Amino acid sequence: MTEKLTDLNVDALFIGDKSENADIFKSTLNKLVNQHMGWRENYMPQDKPLITESDKDSETFKKTNQRMQSVLDELSVRLRSNSVPWHSPRYFGHMNSETLMPSILAYSYAMLWNGNNVAYESSPATSQMEEEVGQDFAKFNGLENGWGHISADGSLANMEGLWYARNMKSLPLAMKEVKPELVADKSDWELMNMSADEILEILNSQDPEVATEIKGRSARAGHDLDKLGKWIVPQTKHYSWLKAADVVGVGLDNVVSCPVDENYRLDVVALEKIIRDLAAEHTPILGVVAVVGSTEEGQIDPVDKVVELRNKLQKEGSYFYLHVDAAYGSYGRSLFLDEDYNFIPYEDLKAVHQKYGVFQEDKEYISKEVYNAYKAFPEAESITVDPHKMGYVPYAAGGIAIREKSMRDIIGYFPVYVFDKRSGAPATLTPYILEGSKAGATAAAVWVAHRIMPLNVSGYGKLLGRSIEAANRYYEFLKDLHFNINGTEVEVNPLTHPDYNMVDWSFNIKGNTDLAKMNELNLQFYHKASFVGGPVYHNDFITSHTDFAVDGYGDSPLPYVKSLGFSEEEWKKEQKVGILRASILTPFLYDRDNFAEYAEKIKAAMEEKLTAILG
Numbered sequence: 235m236t237e238k239l240t241d242l243n244v245d246a247l248f249i250g251d252k253s254e255n256a257d258i259f260k261s262t263l264n265k266l267v268n269q270h271m272g273w274r275e276n277y278m279p280q281d282k283p284l285i286t287e288s289d290k291d292s293e294t295f296k297k298t299n300q301r302m303q304s305v306l307d308e309l310s311v312r313l314r315s316n317s318v319p320w321h322s323p324r325y326f327g328h329m330n331s332e333t334l335m336p337s338i339l340a341y342s343y344a345m346l347w348n349g350n351n352v353a354y355e356s357s358p359a360t361s362q363m364e365e366e367v368g369q370d371f372a373k374f375n376g377l378e379n380g381w382g383h384i385s386a387d388g389s390l391a392n393m394e395g396l397w398y399a400r401n402m403k404s405l406p407l408a409m410k411e412v413k414p415e416l417v418a419d420k421s422d423w424e425l426m427n428m429s430a431d432e433i434l435e436i437l438n439s440q441d442p443e444v445a446t447e448i449k450g451r452s453a454r455a456g457h458d459l460d461k462l463g464k465w466i467v468p469q470t471k472h473y474s475w476l477k478a479a480d481v482v483g484v485g486l487d488n489v490v491s492c493p494v495d496e497n498y499r500l501d502v503v504a505l506e507k508i509i510r511d512l513a514a515e516h517t518p519i520l521g522v523v524a525v526v527g528s529t530e531e532g533q534i535d536p537v538d539k540v541v542e543l544r545n546k547l548q549k550e551g552s553y554f555y556l557h558v559d560a561a562y563g564s565y566g567r568s569l570f571l572d573e574d575y576n577f578i579p580y581e582d583l584k585a586v587h588q589k590y591g592v593f594q595e596d597k598e599y600i601s602k603e604v605y606n607a608y609k610a611f612p613e614a615e616s617i618t619v620d621p622h623k624m625g626y627v628p629y630a631a632g633g634i635a636i637r638e639k640s641m642r643d644i645i646g647y648f649p650v651y652v653f654d655k656r657s658g659a660p661a662t663l664t665p666y667i668l669e670g671s672k673a674g675a676t677a678a679a680v681w682v683a684h685r686i687m688p689l690n691v692s693g694y695g696k697l698l699g700r701s702i703e704a705a706n707r708y709y710e711f712l713k714d715l716h717f718n719i720n721g722t723e724v725e726v727n728p729l730t731h732p733d734y735n736m737v738d739w740s741f742n743i744k745g746n747t748d749l750a751k752m753n754e755l756n757l758q759f760y761h762k763a764s765f766v767g768g769p770v771y772h773n774d775f776i777t778s779h780t781d782f783a784v785d786g787y788g789d790s791p792l793p794y795v796k797s798l799g800f801s802e803e804e805w806k807k808e809q810k811v812g813i814l815r816a817s818i819l820t821p822f823l824y825d826r827d828n829f830a831e832y833a834e835k836i837k838a839a840m841e842e843k844l845t846a847i848l849g
Contacts, residue, residue, distance in 0.1 A: 407458045497731075717840070740813055
């Protein structure tokens with residue numbers, strides 16, 4: 235009987251909160267380790283062992299082994315007493331969650347082989363796996379002619395996105411200098427507003443020597459950095475964009491923050507005004523970042539509307555590079571792809587999700603706005619993808635996908651010792667990425683996850699659906715929550731309905747109009763519900779905290795602050811609002827009965843902590 239993908243059982247892919255699948259994990263790991271040991275033994279069997287039994291009987295050997303065991307025992311004690319219980323449904327802190335058992339096994343196993351994906355000769359198995367994972371990144375993000383690779387994290391992937399944009403934007407000026415006839419019909423303003431497709435078409439049509447000379451006169455050599463214009467990011471940006479602008483040479487002064495709307499999505503009307511105002515000054519736009527899964531709120535920017543704006547402005551002579559920072563949200567695209575990787579029509583989405591058991595409840599968990607944002611992914615030049623977030627793969631596993639494979643050449647370098655064209659080996663990744671040496675174990679972990687769970691509705695879609703349903707349950711739970719702490723009424727105020735699986739909220743004493751007092755209450759609660767409050771392993775509810783402050787968000791939080799009864803004067807005086815942040819990545823609270831059981835436990839834990847604070 236042929237196995238149906240609709241039969242995929244997510245519960246079989248995790249060790250479990252109470253180690254329910256420990257026997258599977260241990261027996262499989264033992265099998266893999268034995269296979270590796272046999273592989274070592276069987277390589278050149280004519281070679282005698284270099285560590286003899288008499289060596290192992292020596293006192294120094296025994297003492298060294300005892301020392302190793304002692305240090306490892308200390309390691310175990312320190313990890314068991316100072317690590318967060320990220321595997322538990324009680325953990326709502328940072329983006330640490332139960333990770334896929336097959337990926338942990340693959341990572342552990344591949345570490346024994348010590349693959350270094352810097353070059354094929356060092357890691358032929360895992361380098362090939364990374365090539366295939368990069369193809370996965372491009373495919374499930376809708377980049378038919380694209381390419382991708384694994385990076386250490388989303389910060390490096392974001393930096394690569396800006397690296398691509400910087401070099402791309404500078405190429406027309408380099409063409410004018412090296413071979414003017416290529417762009418003879420264009421003014422300097424037109425050169426700075428050429429589309430990526432047009433730039434690549436011209437560059438790829440040149441002889442390799444000419445193309446190399448053009449690249450040699452681009453921003454990669456330090457040319458024209460002051461002419462590239464502004465890099466626009468939403469107020470919900472990840473802090474890595476400031477680092478990237480610094481390191482890549484774009485400069486912090488050229489990073490422009492765009493307001494977000496009351497749902498903490500990029501405000502496209504404000505974006506258009508920013509671009510038009512800059513164009514009026516003849517300042518070009520280097521690029522725009524749309525965030526899909528903001529780290530503070532989990533919201534999804536309207537990528538489709540940004541694309542529509544770009545198309546409109548392109549007709550008027552302005553163009554910008556588009557990068558989608560989907561470090562957090564990229565795997566969510568699997569919710570919209572059928573088994574042939576076609577984007578499911580919105581009117582069919584609910585029925586398809588029901589067929590594959592994506593959601594337990596018959597509810598509209600995915601809005602048309604979110605659907606349209608994901609559908610527009612193929613229009614971006616580059617996309618950040620992080621398997622170690624919603625791919626449920628162990629750290630560190632970030633990634634990037636680019637729309638056109640030939641884009642690699644504008645950032646490529648080819649050191650002979652890692653890439654010798656005479657060897658006949660497949661092209662290595664290293665010439666096209668920021669990193670050098672990198673763990674083959676990471677590639678193995680991601681590759682295994684993608685092969686067990688397809689990157690569509692039949693696989694990852696089912697896993698992502700669990701997380702999103704749990705987040706919606708938690709949001710509804712918070713909406714109806716309030717406490718009476720020894721006569722003091724404490725209200726619970728969710729920030730906004732989650733687009734994804736991050737849920738933000740705040741506590742406030744009923745009738746309190748002092749914003750500083752509310753901020754202090756939420757900060758104290760965080761101290762009780764995090765590592766700050768003592769050994770976190772004994773904490774019965776763990777969450778995280780952030781501040782929405784004027785210096786990062788402008789006045790975007792003001793509508794929320796006003797909805798809680800605070801005046802605009804209070805906002806201007808305090809200039810920040812403290813927010814509690816729950817990252818609902820657990821794959822186990824989607825179930826209504828499981829959630830109901832934990833909801834009572836979470837409510838009791840919250841009440842206990844509030845009582846300790848308010849007395």
